[in-house]
Amino acid sequence: MISNKMTGALNEQIVHELHSSNAYIALAGYFDSLGLKALARRFFIQSDEERDHAMKFVNYLMDVGQQVQVAAIPDTKSVFASVEEGVAAALEQEERVTAQINDLMALAHDEKDYATASFLQWFIDEQVEEIATVSELLQLVRLAGPDRVLMVEERLMRMGFEPVQKPTE
Ligand SMILES: [Fe+2]
Numbered sequence: 001m002i003s004n005k006m007t008g009a010l011n012e013q014i015v016h017e018l019h020s021s022n023a024y025i026a027l028a029g030y031f032d033s034l035g036l037k038a039l040a041r042r043f044f045i046q047s048d049e050e051r052d053h054a055m056k057f058v059n060y061l062m063d064v065g066q067q068v069q070v071a072a073i074p075d076t077k078s079v080f081a082s083v084e085e086g087v088a089a090a091l092e093q094e095e096r097v098t099a100q101i102n103d104l105m106a107l108a109h110d111e112k113d114y115a116t117a118s119f120l121q122w123f124i125d126e127q128v129e130e131i132a133t134v135s136e137l138l139q140l141v142r143l144a145g146p147d148r149v150l151m152v153e154e155r156l157m158r159m160g161f162e163p164v165q166k167p168t169e
């Protein structure tokens with residue numbers, strides 16, 4: 001039903017989404033190390049969403065009877081020079097993924113693979129949303145400046161990104 005080329009490209013996207021998931025765990029860890037618990041929470045949640053994205057590709061490949069293959073996930077950056085640099089890295093990550101999703105959609109159209117194009121439409125819309133929210137966050141970080149990052153924390157907490165209490169054992 002779908003070509004080997006498309007199967008390969010969808011399997012590659014599983015790796016890209018898992019790479020995003022790992023990158024956001026590392027970024028959340030960096031924010032936590034600075035005591036920025038709401039920013040950490042926001043990126044831990046984003047990491048979970050990226051894993052869900054990877055699983056959407058896994059499930060689609062299974063639905064169309066194609067082999068799931070998960071290649072090695074590249075290293076991610078764990079140390080950043082500033083909060084702004086960290087959030088800017090997240091925006092760059094989302095811009096890369098947007099280009100990848102667009103390339104997948106172009107391939108689906110080339111191959112007249114309308115089932116995969118329909119599946120990919122959700123990701124096209126999701127990337128618009130993710131670019132918007134991470135751009136907004138970067139703008140906020142720049143407005144606050146390095147001395148007032150706690151204002152960013154307050155804003156995120158009002159948006160529902162409450163720091164998680166670690167479970168007591
Ligand atoms: Fe994603």
Ligand SMILES: [Fe+2]
Nearest residue numbers: 020050094130
């Ligand atoms: Fe994303």
